[in-house]
Amino acid sequence: MSAKIIKCTTTDGRAIEFVDEVIGSGAMKDVYFSPDKSYVVCFFSREKNKFYESKAALEQQKDRLKEIVGNKWNGIFNGAGGAYWKNIFCWPDGLVEYNNLLGITAPAYKQQFFFEYGSKNNDFLKIQGKEKEGKWFASANNQNRFLDEREKGTWLNYLKICIQISRAVRRMHAAGLAHSDLSYKNVLIDPVTGSACVIDVDGLVVPGKYPPDVVGTPDFIAPEVVMTSHLSKEDPSRSLPSIATDKHALAVLIYMYLLYRHPLRGGKIHDMDDPQKDENLSMGGQSLFVEHPADPSNRVRAEQLKASQLPWADPSQIPYSVSGPYLTELFNKSFIDGLHDPAKRPSANDWETALVKTVDLIQPCQNAACSHKWYVFDNTTKPRCPFCHTPFSGKLPVLNLYSARQGGSFRPDNHRLMVWPGQSLYAWHANNMIAPNERLAPEQTRRKGYFVLHDERWWLVNEGLPDLTDAAAKTAIPIGSKIELSDGAQILLSKEDGGRLAVVQMVQA
Incomplete structure (x- = not known):
């Protein structure tokens, strides 16, 4: 016989349902699925929570949860990057009182x-x-x-x-x-x-x-x-x-x-x-x-x-x-x-x-059987994978990034980009005022360029950098074309405020 479905409402009037069958019990709560399993309803159990013992403690708990499912939920999910946060948090979004128990609703975990x-x-x-x-x-x-x-x-x-x-x-x-x-x-x-x-x-x-x-x-x-x-x-x-x-x-x-x-x-x-x-x-x-x-x-x-x-x-x-x-x-x-x-x-x-x-800074390990597949490339010693001990061999460009300062000078950013076949260049590499986080506009999340190794020569292919310039030769590298990466090459990635210059260093191992 299937468990019955219980209908109730959240304190702000939203109708919810749950199947009367505990699917999990934690240190403080018992958890129930909604009929379509898209969300859960979690009740704070009477045996595990002391706040039920006093009216004042119960009211304080209620206030705290109201703040979390109300103001704090709104601030995060209706603010900048709200859609991004829905993937990173499983944040409660409703407060429920049923059968003399306090509970919350929350999205179900992704598959x-x-x-x-x-x-x-x-x-x-x-x-x-x-x-x-x-x-x-x-x-x-x-x-x-x-x-x-x-x-x-x-x-x-x-x-x-x-x-x-x-x-x-x-x-x-x-x-x-x-x-x-x-x-x-x-x-x-x-x-x-x-x-x-x-x-x-x-x-x-x-x-x-x-x-x-x-x-x-x-x-x-x-x-x-x-x-x-x-x-x-x-x-x-x-x-x-x-x-x-x-x-x-x-x-x-x-x-x-x-x-x-x-x-x-x-x-x-x-x-x-x-x-x-x-x-x-x-x-x-x-x-x-x-x-x-x-x-x-x-x-x-x-x-x-x-x-x-x-x-x-x-x-x-x-x-x-x-x-x-x-x-x-x-x-x-x-x-x-x-x-x-x-x-x-x-x-x-x-x-x-x-x-x-x-x-x-990371580099794919050259050993196909490596358990970890990637490692931080250490250019100070003889580079090798620390997990399977496979030494790096070949020629590798490293882009040392510099940012424009007042007066047209460039200062080091203490930021380097290791190159590997298929490695991508993004807006935040081209400009130090762009941070790769939840606030990025869709346009800023798209790849702006990528690196290829062809006949032992490394190239940067320009897909979306309108200012890309060979700084030494002072020649523009239009979108759709490419520039070779050679030791000491200076490549201007952006002319905007915060625009970066990449200085190429070739590592031979």
Whole structure:
């Protein structure tokens, strides 16, 4: 007998329906599908939520949710890039009261966020058809032991996933909101398409107005929150989830998605006799980056690792520097300078910028069997893939980008574009005033040029750059024609404000 369909209305009068059958139960809510499965209705269960115990707490929870599904929803989805955010957030859009329970409505997750293939050995974990919770992808052990190869994606796609998560966090923080429980449990990812979706947004904290429901998920809780968790919530010395603690969680998440290990879980033991005290110290007041260049006391001990964790869990085999110069600098700021000084932590915008620049540094691995397919090209040493150790061979143009300044001079932008066959040139490469984010006009998202290797010669084909000029010869390169890339060539990409000059450097390996 099929479950009955229940009809009710949201507090703002929208008619909704749900099938009276729980499809999932979390730490706070029970979830029901709409009949067409296009949205879900989630009720806060009475047993799991203390706010039902007092009228004042219930009213405060109602107010907070009204703000999230009302003003905050409108600000984000009816503002700049609203359509873009619908793919990146699973944001609740209605408040429901039914059967003396408080609930919310939210869009259902997109199909790519469910496992198409089960785990290894006849899906012994029974994950086929389940949500792609980030934890399955954030550890070497899970990657190596459990995941079907067809679910793993490429390293380039993990960079794209991290860009989307950084953007989502940047947008929440710009709206004055903290996620408060940013972790691999509350982000769905799909490495096959390079997509991410931030979920469980109903716990958002409005600092100073609505306090957090939770302190976070172990592994992602900032040290100052762990250190003061024994104090009461009213104690002014207690650190609660905030934008500053989100920044720590975001850094941990990016480190784990790119390197499949935790930045603070090393070999150091703080208390031999009390495992809980040891955990509190290693994640709290005495936490220490496992790859700290000056203090090796928390190094990962290779002899304690399982074969299924290698090589990723051993930083001596795959150091964090494989992420390239921009991300290495931010990992240092997060896990050395800002670990115990929240004011020094990089913002979500810093991460987004560094990740975008890192994508411009990557190169396809020349080994077709490489598990990761892409790597950051390191021109300071003999370039090779750090994942399968295949050396790069051939001739490679690197475009060093310079921006126009007042007086007609050009200054370096600390931004380079690695070239590979089929690599694209976009509006944001041609002009440093254009940022590749949700605000781009459709015209700005189109490719403006691409690179080809023909008979051992590299060319840039102009598809949409009206100002493209060979700066040394002072000759225009009209749309539809091409310019050869040779060592020292200077190519003006745009004459507009913020227009860039690309200086070509040829790497021979």
